[in-house]
Amino acid sequence: MPTVKLDASEISFDCAPGDSMLRSALRHGIGFPYECGVGACGTCKFELLSGAVDSLWAEATGLSERDRKKGRHLGCQAIPLETCSVKVRLDDHCRPEIIPVRRKVAFTGYRDITHDIREFTFVGGDRADFLPGQFALLTLPQVAGDRAYSMANLANDKGEWKFQVRRHPDGSATTLLFDGLAPGQEIFLDAPYGMAYLRTDSSRDIVCISGGSGIAPMLSIAQGKARDERLAEKSLHFFFGGRTPADICGEDILRDLPGYGSKLHYYAAVSDADAAHGWPGPVGLIHELVASKLKEALAAYEFYLAGPPPMIQAVQNLLVSEHKVPSSQIHFDRFF
Ligand SMILES: Cc1cc2nc3c(=O)[nH]c(=O)nc-3n(C[C@H](O)[C@H](O)[C@H](O)COP(=O)(O)OP(=O)(O)OC[C@H]3O[C@@H](n4cnc5c(N)ncnc54)[C@H](O)[C@@H]3O)c2cc1C
Numbered sequence: 001m002p003t004v005k006l007d008a009s010e011i012s013f014d015c016a017p018g019d020s021m022l023r024s025a026l027r028h029g030i031g032f033p034y035e036c037g038v039g040a041c042g043t044c045k046f047e048l049l050s051g052a053v054d055s056l057w058a059e060a061t062g063l064s065e066r067d068r069k070k071g072r073h074l075g076c077q078a079i080p081l082e083t084c085s086v087k088v089r090l091d092d093h094c095r096p097e098i099i100p101v102r103r104k105v106a107f108t109g110y111r112d113i114t115h116d117i118r119e120f121t122f123v124g125g126d127r128a129d130f131l132p133g134q135f136a137l138l139t140l141p142q143v144a145g146d147r148a149y150s151m152a153n154l155a156n157d158k159g160e161w162k163f164q165v166r167r168h169p170d171g172s173a174t175t176l177l178f179d180g181l182a183p184g185q186e187i188f189l190d191a192p193y194g195m196a197y198l199r200t201d202s203s204r205d206i207v208c209i210s211g212g213s214g215i216a217p218m219l220s221i222a223q224g225k226a227r228d229e230r231l232a233e234k235s236l237h238f239f240f241g242g243r244t245p246a247d248i249c250g251e252d253i254l255r256d257l258p259g260y261g262s263k264l265h266y267y268a269a270v271s272d273a274d275a276a277h278g279w280p281g282p283v284g285l286i287h288e289l290v291a292s293k294l295k296e297a298l299a300a301y302e303f304y305l306a307g308p309p310p311m312i313q314a315v316q317n318l319l320v321s322e323h324k325v326p327s328s329q330i331h332f333d334r335f336f
Contacts, residue, residue, distance in 0.1 A: 002080035007049055007087040015080045020056065021046070022075035023100065023190065031095035032088065036062075037076050037137055037193050038148050040336035044075035044088075051084030057145050061336075093195060098129050102190040105161060107181045114242075114249050116167045117213055119152060120177055122189060124159040130192030132224025133217045133304060135333065136161060139188040140176050146190070147173040150217035150306065150333065154224055161189060166213035196304060196331040198224045198231075204302040204329065205234050207294065209315055211241040211286055214307030214335060215250050221304050226257040226264065237294060237301075238266045241286025241311075244275035267293055287315045291323070298323035305332035 004021055005012040015024040022044045025032035034044040039060035048071050056077045063074055075088070105124035112118050128151075130136075135150040153162040168174045198206075198221045206225060208218040222238055225231045236259075242248045248268045254260055269282040269289050276283045291298060298319060305315050312334050319325040 002051075003083045004080055005083070005085045006090070007085055009090075011090075018079060020076050021053070021073075021078045021080055021084075021086070023102075024080075025075070026094075026096050026100055026193075029095060029099060031090045031092050032075055033091040033094050034076060034193075035195075036148060036334065036336050037135075038146060038336065039063075039074055039077050041334065042067075042074070045072050046075055046078075046086045046088035047072055048078075049085040049087055051086075052081045053078040053084060054081055055079075096192075097131060097197070098192050100191055100193055101126075101129075102188055104186050105159070105189045107183060107185045107187065109183065113164055115246050117164055117215075117249065118167070118178060119162055119164045120181075122161045122163075122187070124161070124189065126159055127155070127157050128153075128159050128161050128191075129155050131155070131197035132220040133197040133306075133331070133333075134192035134194040134220075135217065136163070136189050136191035137193060138163075138173070139190075140173050141185075141187070142180075143173045143176055148193070148335075150194070150220070151191070152216040152219045154220060154227065161191070164213055164216040164219070194333055196306065196333045197221075198228075198304070199302060199331070200228055200230045202302045202329075204300060205296070206231075206236040206304065207239065207290065207301045208236065208304045209239045209241075209287060209290065210305065211307040211311050212247070212335075214305075214311070214333075215240055217306045217333060218304060219250060219253055222254055222264065223257060226259060235263045235265070238264070239286050239290055239293075240266070240268045242268070242270055243272045245270055245279045265293075285314065287311075287318050290315075290318070299325045299329070301325075301329070303330045303332075305330065307335055309334045309336065 001014045013028040035041040042062035103124045105122035137146040149163040152164045210218045251266045
């Protein structure tokens with residue numbers, strides 16, 4: 001089993017055959033830096049000082065030509081072939097609260113959430129263990145590379161994993177999920193990953209902001225908050241944006257949670273004015289609604305965000321630049 005030694009430290013860890021450097025490090029409880037886990041963001045970049053690695057995805061978009069020339073690799077795509085010495089700056093923030101495990105799960109069914117979002121359920125033998133807001137990496141048949149999907153439910157002993165996935169026209173994983181999965185079909189699921197999980201030690205009220213399929217981890221966070229005694233006194237404000245009224249969803253799940261209407265509030269907006277006929281709510285980008293709906297200064301809240309990178313950037317600009325919210329109070333997953 002190849003060993004990875006971290007330069008300028010005493011730390012080393014073994015990599016199981018086929019396991020990436022990032023996942024092996026996390027399985028040993030080491031805070032290897034990462035964000036997306038699928039080759040897109042570049043956060044898990046490291047420098048290979050000696051040894052050899054194979055790459056799962058040579059063209060990964062998280063690595064520039066310059067990076068490649070400088071001998072840099074992505075931890076999430078690199079498979080060590082022999083003992084390696086690497087230079088990487090560990091990040092305590094990435095040390096896993098729950099060690100990720102790869103297991104087989106079976107597809108058991110789906111339900112439609114909107115015209116293009118579907119909730120898929122998988123069940124595996126052991127406990128589904130994760131924090132509200134985390135994601136899993138799914139290996140799907142005939143799909144090159146794993147895909148990240150956030151859990152829409154809560155940890156449970158039944159081994160049940162629920163994902164709300166938006167169909168991408170021509171997307172390889174989503175086409176397989178929507179059109180090619182037979183009931184009972186088994187896939188590999190590796191989880192949990194991600195740092196945008198519900199903080200139970202914060203004394204602040206909570207704000208969740210998402211668009212499209214970004215709703216999945218926010219639903220998990222809202223359910224986690226509603227069931228956690230430590231957060232009973234806190235309020236949660238759930239903001240959800242879609243392009244048209246047909247994209248709006250999520251309120252049905254929140255309505256069934258304790259505190260709905262008193263400690264749990266749902267706000268939705270649609271962004272396409274031409275498609276908003278009959279829509280009784282606000283029209284505009286969802287983050288534009290946030291400041292007008294919240295009573296306190298925004299720096300008084302704990303924020304959770306999920307959605308495409310441009311949406312996360314727009315919300316960060318609003319929170320950090322305009323409202324001086326400390327970045328330690330903003331937790332997000334960018335859906336690359
Ligand atoms: C942290 C995180 C959480 C996410 N959570 C959700 C969620 O809850 N719901 C949801 O709908 N979506 C979520 N996504 C997006 C999801 O992972 C997919 O990107 C999306 O479903 C499109 O996948 P696709 O295969 O259909 O599209 P494609 O366009 O075929 O592929 C999408 C991405 O896969 C990568 N890729 C392409 N080829 C390869 C290859 N050969 N090897 C490795 N990777 C490759 C590329 O980054 C590409 O942009 C999340 C993404 C991230 C990073």
